[in-house]
Amino acid sequence: RPRVLSGIQPTAGSFHLGNYLGAVRQWVSLQETHDAYYMVVDLHAITIPQDPAELRANTRLAAAQLLAAGLDPERCTLFVQSHVPEHAQLAWVMNCLAGFGEASRMTQFKDKSAKQGADRASVGLFTYPILQVADILLYQANEVPVGEDQRQHIELTRDLAERFNGRFGETFTVPKPHILKETAKIYDLQDPSIKMSKSASTPKGLINLLDEPKATAKKVKSAVTDTETEIRFDPQAKPGVSNLLTIYSTLTGTGIPELQEKYVGKGYGALKTDLAEVMVDFVTPFRERTQAYLDDPETLDSILAKGAEKARSVAAETLATTYDRVGFVPAK
Numbered sequence: 001r002p003r004v005l006s007g008i009q010p011t012a013g014s015f016h017l018g019n020y021l022g023a024v025r026q027w028v029s030l031q032e033t034h035d036a037y038y039m040v041v042d043l044h045a046i047t048i049p050q051d052p053a054e055l056r057a058n059t060r061l062a063a064a065q066l067l068a069a070g071l072d073p074e075r076c077t078l079f080v081q082s083h084v085p086e087h088a089q090l091a092w093v094m095n096c097l098a099g100f101g102e103a104s105r106m107t108q109f110k111d112k113s114a115k116q117g118a119d120r121a122s123v124g125l126f127t128y129p130i131l132q133v134a135d136i137l138l139y140q141a142n143e144v145p146v147g148e149d150q151r152q153h154i155e156l157t158r159d160l161a162e163r164f165n166g167r168f169g170e171t172f173t174v175p176k177p178h179i180l181k182e183t184a185k186i187y188d189l190q191d192p193s194i195k196m197s198k199s200a201s202t203p204k205g206l207i208n209l210l211d212e213p214k215a216t217a218k219k220v221k222s223a224v225t226d227t228e229t230e231i232r233f234d235p236q237a238k239p240g241v242s243n244l245l246t247i248y249s250t251l252t253g254t255g256i257p258e259l260q261e262k263y264v265g266k267g268y269g270a271l272k273t274d275l276a277e278v279m280v281d282f283v284t285p286f287r288e289r290t291q292a293y294l295d296d297p298e299t300l301d302s303i304l305a306k307g308a309e310k311a312r313s314v315a316a317e318t319l320a321t322t323y324d325r326v327g328f329v330p331a332k
């Protein structure tokens, strides 16, 4: 079985619809066909200032949401990044292989550091993509299921894997991004020219899966569309309506042409009312399942402990080979 690896940050508490449709939904289906490793990336979460109690709670909350979304610990390896120390260890080696210039070209860093004021951004935020490189290479992943915003980081991973292999001998699998065209980028409901994001979206444009279903329905109903009336998938001319169609189509498994057919002669109001119902039907059981995992922290922690043990066995082997290749004397 080919291997996949991906991670999600525990920073925001609730996952948003972009995280789910762009990434987590793919994770669920890939566990059936791939040897799948999924993690809550708490090391990444401390690249911006964090409250320790919140981080601890949000890490368990993220794991609970992944299980509620359909990850099955019998079918995949689910773990917390800091439980596997090899991530930080391999990241150091990768930091020494990456060029300062190439790291400086990462657009996510530029965007995020600009928001904080460049001088205040941490060195950790700067090397965040290099830690991501280590995350992926440790597991010899063939594919990395992510949203479009992560493409540049996967490219960097490929470059560094090839550089290492060229310099020290074949060591790492060179991974490919697994990005589904339809859901690669879910857009903000109020400003469909930007991606839905926990930091850039306004509260009205961002659908958090754990919000009150009523509030979610309201956000869908007040989504920005355009001044026409026709319901047609055309991301260039009609980004708002097209975003709603993408969300509707993915959550219900109905093709976009079928949806267009269904709404011939109907207005945006009808589309929004129906999509609001679809959303409520999706988030209501999701919230309940998440809460059930949170109510049983022992089971949750033991799932994560088992996942970390399995992840470590793979990660330790890759790290040992890497240390040997770069010339470290083995510890006796």
Ligand code: AQP
Pocket: 007, 008, 009, 010, 016, 018, 019, 020, 021, 022, 023, 145, 146, 147, 148, 149, 150, 183, 184, 185, 186, 187, 195, 196, 197, 198, 199, 200
């Ligand atoms: N709008 C989106 N459409 C499709 N995929 C998305 N992802 C995020 N936003 C969208 C994907 O979700 C996965 C997990 O993301 P993360 O935990 O690394 O968080 P992020 O990318 O930092 O999420 P945000 O909301 O985009 O955060 P900020 O605002 O801080 O940048 C990833 O696979 C990502 O591609």
